[in-house]
Amino acid sequence: MTMLLTHSExxxxxxxxxxxxxxxxxxxxxxxxxxxxxxxxAAMRGGEVETAERSGSQNLSLTVVHEGRRGSASTAGFxxxxxxxxxxxxxxxxxxxxxxxxxxxPPPDALAFSGPAPQLxxxxxxxxxxxxEAAGALDRIAGGIAASDSRLRAGESVAATTEGLWALATxxxxxxxxxxxxxxxxxxxxxxxxxxxxxxxxxxxxxxADALSSAQSLAQEAADRAxxxxxxxxxxxxxxxxxxxxxxxxxxxxIIAGALNGVAQYRRMSFLPDPLGRALAPAHLDLQEDPFExxxxxxxxxxxxxxAGSTRAILRSGVVEGLFLSTxxxxxxxxxxxxxxxxxxxxxxxxTAPSGDRAAMLRMLGTGLVVTHFQGxxxxxxxxxxxxxxxxxxxEGGEIVHAVTDVTLAGxxxxxxNGIRAVGRDVERMGAIRTGSIxxxxxxxxxxx
Numbered sequence: 001m002t003m004l005l006t007h008s009e010x011x012x013x014x015x016x017x018x019x020x021x022x023x024x025x026x027x028x029x030x031x032x033x034x035x036x037x038x039x040x041x042a043a044m045r046g047g048e049v050e051t052a053e054r055s056g057s058q059n060l061s062l063t064v065v066h067e068g069r070r071g072s073a074s075t076a077g078f079x080x081x082x083x084x085x086x087x088x089x090x091x092x093x094x095x096x097x098x099x100x101x102x103x104x105x106p107p108p109d110a111l112a113f114s115g116p117a118p119q120l121x122x123x124x125x126x127x128x129x130x131x132x133e134a135a136g137a138l139d140r141i142a143g144g145i146a147a148s149d150s151r152l153r154a155g156e157s158v159a160a161t162t163e164g165l166w167a168l169a170t171x172x173x174x175x176x177x178x179x180x181x182x183x184x185x186x187x188x189x190x191x192x193x194x195x196x197x198x199x200x201x202x203x204x205x206x207x208x209a210d211a212l213s214s215a216q217s218l219a220q221e222a223a224d225r226a227x228x229x230x231x232x233x234x235x236x237x238x239x240x241x242x243x244x245x246x247x248x249x250x251x252x253x254x255i256i257a258g259a260l261n262g263v264a265q266y267r268r269m270s271f272l273p274d275p276l277g278r279a280l281a282p283a284h285l286d287l288q289e290d291p292f293e294x295x296x297x298x299x300x301x302x303x304x305x306x307x308a309g310s311t312r313a314i315l316r317s318g319v320v321e322g323l324f325l326s327t328x329x330x331x332x333x334x335x336x337x338x339x340x341x342x343x344x345x346x347x348x349x350x351x352t353a354p355s356g357d358r359a360a361m362l363r364m365l366g367t368g369l370v371v372t373h374f375q376g377x378x379x380x381x382x383x384x385x386x387x388x389x390x391x392x393x394x395x396e397g398g399e400i401v402h403a404v405t406d407v408t409l410a411g412x413x414x415x416x417x418n419g420i421r422a423v424g425r426d427v428e429r430m431g432a433i434r435t436g437s438i439x440x441x442x443x444x445x446x447x448x449x
Contacts, residue, residue, distance in 0.1 A: 002179070003126045004038025004163040006056065007078070009177045012036060015078040016169035019062050022087045024171045028064040028094070029105045033304060034078070034167045035059045041160040042131040044139040050156065054128045064090045068099030102331040105305070108172040110327070110337060112308035117301040119294045120180040122208035126161040134159035134185065134215075142187050142219040151230065152223055155188030155199060161209070174306045182297070183209045187219050191226035198232070200225035205431070207295040225372075228393070232403035235394055235447045241368035241421075242409065242443045243361055245392075246428035248371045249349075249438040255379055255386075255413055256280070256287065257344050260320065262329025264381060271384030271413055275320040281417040284353040287315035289322065291345035298346045298432030302339065309339035314347070349435040351423035361424040361437050363398035369445060370395055371409070384413040408446040416440055 016032040023030035036058040043051040060083065061074040071094025075086040138157035146152040161184070167177040186203035202222040204213035244252060264270040272280060291309035293299050302308050305327055314322040325333070326341035355361065362370070370393040377388030391405040424436030 001123060002038075002163050004040060004054075004056070004161070005036060005165055006038070007036045007058065007165060009165055009167065009179065011078070012165050012167035013169065013175050013177055015060055015083065016167045017175055018080075019060060019083045019087060020169045020171050022084060023062065023064045023090065026066070026087070026091055028066040028091065029171050030062060030064045031105055031168070031170045031305070033061045035164065037162060037164040039160070039162050040126055040128045040131045041158065042128065042135040043156050043158045044132075044135045045156050046143065046154065047139065049132065052128060052132060060086060062086050062090045063105075064094050065104050066091060066094045068101060068104070069094040069097045070100065070103040071095070071097060102328055105170065105172075106307055106327040106337060108174075111170065111172060111174045111306040112176070112302040113174055115301060115308050116292050117176075117178070118292045118296065118299040120178055120207065120299060121163070122181055122295060124161070124181065124183055124209035126163060126181075126183070126209075131159040131161060134209075138185060138187050138215040138219060141215045142189065142222070145219050145223050146189065149223070149227070151191050151193050151227060153190040153192065154219075155190055155201075157187040157219075158185065160184045168302070168304070168306055170306055176302060176306070178301065181207050183207070183212055185212055185215070185218060187222050189219070189222040189226040191223075191230050193230050195231040198226060198229045200229060205297065207297065211295070228400070229391070229403045232391060232405035234406040235404055235445070237447050238445055239442055240445055241365055242440045242445070243365045243368065243370045243395075244438045244440070245370060245372050246424070246426055246435055246437055247430060248374060248390075249435045250428075250430035250433040251374065252416070252438060253287070253347060253349050253433045253435055256315075256417070257324060257347065258381060259384075259413070260314065260323050262323055262325035262333060262340070265323060266329050266332035269382050271380075271382060272320075276323065278320055279318050280320050280414070281315060281318040282353075282420055283317045284351045285315055285318050285420060285423070286313060286350050288312070288348045288350070289314050289345050290348070291339070293346045296346040297429065298344065300342075300345065303341040305337065305341045307337050307339040307341065309345050344432060347433050349423055349433075351420075353422045355422040355424050355436070358424065358426045358437065361422070361426065361439060362395055362400070364422060364439055365395050366398060367396045369393070369404060369407070369409075370400070377408070379413065386411055386413050386416065406447070410444050410446060416443070419443070
């Protein structure tokens with residue numbers, strides 16, 4: 001039973017259908033997307049409540065296509081007057097837009113009128129009182145760990161939860177809805193000694209509170225990460241193997257997905273133009289997309305256009321098999337939508353190459369750099385040039401020697417992907433992406449000159 005929502009699924013569907021019907025009476029094809037969300041959040045530090053929040057939001061977005069012209073408008077109101085006004089505004093905007101046949105809504109036969117609807121909601125304690133209790137428990141455990149080590153000080157401990165409703169309706173008779181939940185906990189630890197001070201954190205995010213990492217493990221991991229980073233220093237510039245831990249490795253997977261996005265492809269703003277059938281990475285790598293994973297953080301039965309995604313290979317044996325296309329970007333490329341109007345679903349990077357847990361990956365690294373944090377940089381999506389300031393650890397003989405900071409890694413994304421030697425079994429889920437640590441054979445490291 002939901003605790004944070006004040007509207008029903010039926011109410012949201014009615015509002016979406018009402019907007020679509022009014023637009024259709026004016027001769028437009030239309031799509032209405034209605035969101036409603038409730039949030040509860042509590043943050044504590046040192047036994048004191050720093051933030052206690054209970055909030056909600058709602059929005060109705062309408063897209064109309066009239067005589068080949070597309071217009072969009074939105075409103076926070078679901079009442080009759082607000083819906084009539086948003087229809088008027090969308091029609092007015094469309095009148096000023098140049099016609100574009102590719103901007104039309106999807107054909108009716110592409111819509112997922114029925115089909116799998118993955119579980120996106122699970123009951124959990126989500127009242128503001130429950131968030132205060134959870135944040136308080138995390139704060140007490142973090143404080144206890146800090147009290148046992150003079151180098152540590154507990155920072156903010158947070159419990160947050162969200163319940164959401166989404167309804168989508170189109171003038172082709174499509175109307176479906178989805179109920180979602182999201183629970184998160186995180187805590188921050190500060191470590192300090194004669195070498196300086198540094199903070200780190202640990203977080204857990206799931207669709208049900210019972211699946212979250214325990215407060216003890218979150219606080220202990222945050223403390224361990226902070227203590228391990230003490231005494232960090234720069235190292236000489238050199239070329240060396242680099243191991244990206246799962247948190248930073250997920251960013252590399254996101255870069256792959258960005259290069260295969262339909263908008264980047266049709267605008268020719270991707271370092272990998274015309275990628276289908278091309279080898280992007282070594283043959284031991286696969287990247288799978290799964291929209292239907294129960295309680296997946298990026299699962300969904302249909303996208304923002306009403307089109308279902310599919311469980312498929314994006315990379316198979318290193319070769320590109322799939323793009324992430326909306327109807328619009330697909331038409332620009334002469335292809336059909338892949339149901340990715342809202343981006344990618346759950347992605348999992350796997351490898352058939354020899355690998356292992358974290359300790360095994362350190363042994364495979366031998367002597368080189370472990371990257372645990374990005375501290376600023378950029379990726380040029382057109383050229384693939386990649387530069388990041390990083391911190392992490394220097395490893396020799398498979399053992400961590402000291403923490404590292406003030407170093408920069410540089411390369412090109414294609415070269416980095418082709419240089420992937422292994423993907424660890426230390427798999428973590430970071431939002432939509434699951435991956436283990438990624439070992440790249442050779443990169444340029446910039447440190448002391």
